[in-house]
């Protein structure tokens with residue numbers, strides 16, 4: 434299947450051309466986001482109140498250190514907003530420790546690994562094709578220059594096999610086990626992971642960047658009571674600013690295996706001064722704002738809708754496609770395209786031309802390069818937030834199936850998608 438890229442609704446010129454200036458480019462992007470159905474599982478829309486907090490005067494503050502212990506004067510307001518974000522993070526996730534300074538989940542993961550490990554130490558994590566994340570000591574990540582990664586996969590049914598994790602931990606003696614990933618559609622047995630970690634004297638790190646909203650709303654099990662450390666980002670399922678959070682539950686107050694200082698102290702030092710100077714206080718204000726919203730019933734309603742739409746998407750796609758693990762417990766559906774003789778890249782491009790944004794993704798046992806990939810990942814965070822009705826979302830699912838069956842359907846489906854999305858303005862009147 435080949436797609437004519439000039440047919441894309443918003444084509445970025447390849448040279449140094451700036452045809453519309455920045456204001457015009459923002460306007461074009463606004464129109465593009467408004468008229469497309471974004472099913473990219475890692476994306477969301479920043480809640481408008483959160484956006485305002487992020488762009489408040491706190492964006493002007495540069496200071497280092499932690500509340501009550503700063504390296505610049507005039508930081509009392511920054512202390513208040515950071516303490517607020519920490520308290521809200523602890524109460525939303527039932528944590529006893531939170532660090533809200535990380536610029537991203539990637540840097541949060543780097544800080545956590547640095548806090549817990551010495552160079553050359555072994556980390557056991559999920560392999561990339563099974564849904565793990567780059568920063569979990571995968572080969573392409575800088576983390577693999579400092580630490581040695583060994584990897585567990587998934588069973589033929591697409592599920593994690595804790596017996597395999599246990600066996601690999603016994604064989605390779607990792608210091609840290611990481612669970613959580615970016616393309617694993619199923620709930621994770623965090624208590625089971627902790628039992629394996631304890632059996633082998635390992636520290637358990639859970640990365641819930643993709644499912645933090647479902648966890649906060651109680652629709653997925655929480656790792657916080659079980660994992661020594663939990664990391665997440667605020668810009669995927671929380672509809673917050675770009676940024677990372679590091680949480681710890683009951684283990685925060687004691688030294689982790691192999692260390693003498695408390696986990697809380699090790700984590701704080703790893704974020705600052707190991708990895709960062711000044712945090713982004715605009716983002717911290719945005720984190721406080723979004724966590725306040727996450728605690729409210731309206732957020733839980735959005736998360737229930739995320740799940741309903743994901744189940745609908747899975748039901749519609751499973752008639753014609755193989756779904757990894759046969760379905761979903763989250764916002765995410767992962768399609769294995771191999772039986773259809775399609776690559777993830779071709780499927781992604783065909784849908785993009787029809788106004789449906791998804792992303793190619795490797796699937797368990799995938800032997801294609803990640804730029805091609807044998808799978809397609811779709812998620813419902815944005816569709817739920819924009820309030821799509823079941824009937825309208827179902828219409829979009831029909832369009833997706835039609836385009837993947839025959840690229841000749843692209844122009845018709847593109848018009849249909851734009852027609853559906855016209856009824857759903859971007860929340861808060863973004864422009």
Ligand SMILES: *Cc1c(COP(=O)(O)O)cnc(C)c1O
Nearest residue numbers: 537538539566614615640642666
């Ligand atoms: C997206 C993601 C990250 C990286 O998040 P950034 O904040 O964008 O750096 C880390 N871990 C997992 C599992 C993710 O899905």
